[in-house]
Amino acid sequence: MTPSMLAVIPVRDGLVPAGGDETIAECGGRAILIGSQTAAAEVCTGIVEVHLVEAGSFEPGRWARGLLEVLGREIADTTVLVVPGSPDGRDLGPRLAACLDRPLLAGAISITAERVVVVRAGGAEVHTHLVHEPVVATLQPGVRGLEQHLEPTIAAERATGSHRLDAGDAGEARDRVRRDARVLEVLEPDLATIDLSEAPRIIGGGAGLDGPERFETLVEISEHLGAALGATRVITDRGWIDHAKQIGTTGVTVDPDLYISFGVSGAVQHTAGLGSPDYIISVNTDPHCPMMQLSDLAIVSDANAVVDHLHRLLNLGEHDG
Numbered sequence: 001m002t003p004s005m006l007a008v009i010p011v012r013d014g015l016v017p018a019g020g021d022e023t024i025a026e027c028g029g030r031a032i033l034i035g036s037q038t039a040a041a042e043v044c045t046g047i048v049e050v051h052l053v054e055a056g057s058f059e060p061g062r063w064a065r066g067l068l069e070v071l072g073r074e075i076a077d078t079t080v081l082v083v084p085g086s087p088d089g090r091d092l093g094p095r096l097a098a099c100l101d102r103p104l105l106a107g108a109i110s111i112t113a114e115r116v117v118v119v120r121a122g123g124a125e126v127h128t129h130l131v132h133e134p135v136v137a138t139l140q141p142g143v144r145g146l147e148q149h150l151e152p153t154i155a156a157e158r159a160t161g162s163h164r165l166d167a168g169d170a171g172e173a174r175d176r177v178r179r180d181a182r183v184l185e186v187l188e189p190d191l192a193t194i195d196l197s198e199a200p201r202i203i204g205g206g207a208g209l210d211g212p213e214r215f216e217t218l219v220e221i222s223e224h225l226g227a228a229l230g231a232t233r234v235i236t237d238r239g240w241i242d243h244a245k246q247i248g249t250t251g252v253t254v255d256p257d258l259y260i261s262f263g264v265s266g267a268v269q270h271t272a273g274l275g276s277p278d279y280i281i282s283v284n285t286d287p288h289c290p291m292m293q294l295s296d297l298a299i300v301s302d303a304n305a306v307v308d309h310l311h312r313l314l315n316l317g318e319h320d321g
């Protein structure tokens, strides 16, 4: 088998998930888009070869098995199948690996047909796996970026093949489908639990905030403003907020439209995971720190006082003063 790579992108209603474009770029423009309205999906990277598989509603087990039926040859001939590490990708990747009886290398930060680099222990360890046998890997969104910004392309314009997977397909696997993960209902995103990588507005807290209760106040403000809450590593190390909320090179890579920081210095390990927000607002006592320099609006003030003041202005909770 010649070493090769192929991106497998779960698509819902024509939407490519966070990290989808990077995954296609990582695979040199070879991709399978599977899901609903795949022909309408917009991809912002150079497509060399794309197969569209219309598969209806999200059922990752059925999709994985169905992919083997409609594109078994392409898949079998590919050494490294790469799935974006988006929420849907993290459901699809393991099922694809199980169906193909291949090892899964989850949370990769760099992938070639010869080696897959993954981070472990909250980013403290980096492991390089040489590819000696076919594998499935998930690529963390945001870590690779796109080398150049290309015009969005509608997938259908470049399609090399189109396939359809009906709900009853997957042959003898039909019974197993009943036990598969199925979408019962799609709820509005819960900002307290939304995957930070997909949040359009993020409020970030840093060591300038003086205690865990200040973060509880910040949670209420974030919910009210329709933003997700993130933090720096100093804060997650203190256990004031879960590690899943850590933004940065050893946490989550995000790309919001708006980022509001309170008491964050803007160390490179934090800002490297910030993506390119359209607007950044920061509150810090040090006007010269990197976070303030990056900001569109830099407010020189005590972040704790601003948090309390904002809480009052928004009429949230009880206040003494």
Ligand SMILES: Cc1cc2nc3c(=O)[nH]c(=O)nc-3n(C[C@H](O)[C@H](O)[C@H](O)COP(=O)(O)OP(=O)(O)OC[C@H]3O[C@@H](n4cnc5c(N)ncnc54)[C@H](O)[C@@H]3O)c2cc1C
Binding pocket: 123, 205, 206, 207, 208, 209, 231, 232, 233, 234, 235, 246, 247, 248, 249, 250, 251, 252, 262, 263, 264, 265, 266, 267, 268, 269, 270, 273, 283, 284, 285, 286, 289, 301, 302, 303, 304
């Ligand atoms: C291998 C490695 C990986 C790392 N990965 C990450 C990562 O993924 N994410 C991450 O965030 N960090 C990461 N770090 C840590 C990073 O280097 C910084 O230490 C961290 O981002 C700093 O967090 P901070 O801004 O909250 O704290 P500090 O750097 O201590 O900054 C606190 C800021 O608050 C301001 N301040 C103080 N008092 C007030 C006040 N009353 N009001 C307003 N502002 C105030 C200060 O002026 C300062 O700018 C990593 C470090 C290493 C070595």
